[in-house]
Amino acid sequence: MAMVGEEKAGGSRSKVLVIGATGRFGQELVKASLAAGHPTYALVREPTFSRADASLLLRSFSASGVTLLKGSLQDFPSLLEALKQVDVVICAVPSSQVLEQKLLIRAIKQAGCIERFIPSEFGADPDKVQTVEMDHDFYKKKAEIRRCIEKEGIPHTYISCNFFQRYLLPSLIQPGLKTPPTDKVKIFGSGNVKAVFVKESDVATFTICAIDDTRTLNKVLYLRPSGNAYSQNELTEIWEVKMGKKLEKIHVTEEQLLKSIHGS
Numbered sequence: 066m067a068m069v070g071e072e073k074a075g076g077s078r079s080k081v082l083v084i085g086a087t088g089r090f091g092q093e094l095v096k097a098s099l100a101a102g103h104p105t106y107a108l109v110r111e112p113t114f115s116r117a118d119a120s121l122l123l124r125s126f127s128a129s130g131v132t133l134l135k136g137s138l139q140d141f142p143s144l145l146e147a148l149k150q151v152d153v154v155i156c157a158v159p160s161s162q163v164l165e166q167k168l169l170i171r172a173i174k175q176a177g178c179i180e181r182f183i184p185s186e187f188g189a190d191p192d193k194v195q196t197v198e199m200d201h202d203f204y205k206k207k208a209e210i211r212r213c214i215e216k217e218g219i220p221h222t223y224i225s226c227n228f229f230q231r232y233l234l235p236s237l238i239q240p241g242l243k244t245p246p247t248d249k250v251k252i253f254g255s256g257n258v259k260a261v262f263v264k265e266s267d268v269a270t271f272t273i274c275a276i277d278d279t280r281t282l283n284k285v286l287y288l289r290p291s292g293n294a295y296s297q298n299e300l301t302e303i304w305e306v307k308m309g310k311k312l313e314k315i316h317v318t319e320e321q322l323l324k325s326i327h328g329s
């Protein structure tokens with residue numbers, strides 16, 4: 066039985082294909098896969114090779130040993146060709162594009178060689194999250210992709226990690242700000258509800274650890290390190306101690322928050 070970080074039978078490491086490797090989170094997946102010694106492949110769209118911001122990154126991938134494959138989620142033959150070279154597929158396309166994974170699922174089924182598929186999720190559990198119809202159906206679409214994977218009997222792991230640290234945390238959860246406030250802070254509700262904030266590189270490392278671990282097969286992997294769970298009141302207090310200054314608290318009720326979101 067293969068456990069965390071173990072090699073496959075025959076001493077080789079799983080070959081990992083990352084789709085969305087030039088994206089913010091995809092880059093972390095590529096780094097984590099290389100760091101764990103997996104032969105790593107990236108499916109890259111043709112125009113992206115000549116994009117100024119991406120070409121430097123792609124050159125650094127190549128120099129690190131990543132095999133770059135031309136293709137896209139809309140191009141079935143390119144998907145099939147890429148899949149035939151690997152054991153594991155990790156997709157990191159943005160939430161707005163998750164339904165584009167349907168063709169990939171068909172290709173995985175047809176290729177018949179994929180031992181683990183990690184679809185693009187990396188957030189709250191779409192089967193559990195409750196939203197008030199303000200998420201552009203992101204979670205509904207992610208749940209739809211789960212059902213397609215399960216219907217096709219594709220071996221999978223879903224990664225549920227809550228918030229990436231780069232979201233909300235740098236502003237102390239103040240929408241519109243990029244840095245923490247220094248005079249006033251809005252506290253939403255009681256301010257006591259905890260959220261989990263995880264570093265993208267840690268999510269990527271755990272994802273790579275999960276791919277060959279039989280305990281994560283066909284399961285949701287929840288990343289909830291207790292040291293990463295903080296309420297807004299706790300975060301505010303940490304920041305106040307760091308600044309040596311108290312902030313003026315503006316309390317915002319749930320109704321007020323929903324109204325302002327709808328308004329914007």
Ligand SMILES: NC(=O)c1ccc[n+]([C@@H]2O[C@H](COP(=O)([O-])OP(=O)(O)OC[C@H]3O[C@@H](n4cnc5c(N)ncnc54)[C@H](OP(=O)(O)O)[C@@H]3O)[C@@H](O)[C@H]2O)c1
Pocket residue numbers: 084085086087088089090091108109110113119136137138139156157158159160162165185186187188189226227228229230232
């Ligand atoms: N938990 C959180 O707080 C949180 C926050 C943000 C994102 N996420 C999750 O992280 C994941 C990735 O998001 P991200 O923000 O890192 O994405 P991103 O930076 O927008 O990157 C998207 C990647 O997908 C590629 N791509 C787009 N369409 C494609 C297609 N048709 N075929 C092949 N590749 C395609 C892009 O390639 P090009 O370079 O060719 O455009 C790019 O590499 C998603 O699952 C998202 O839900 C979680």
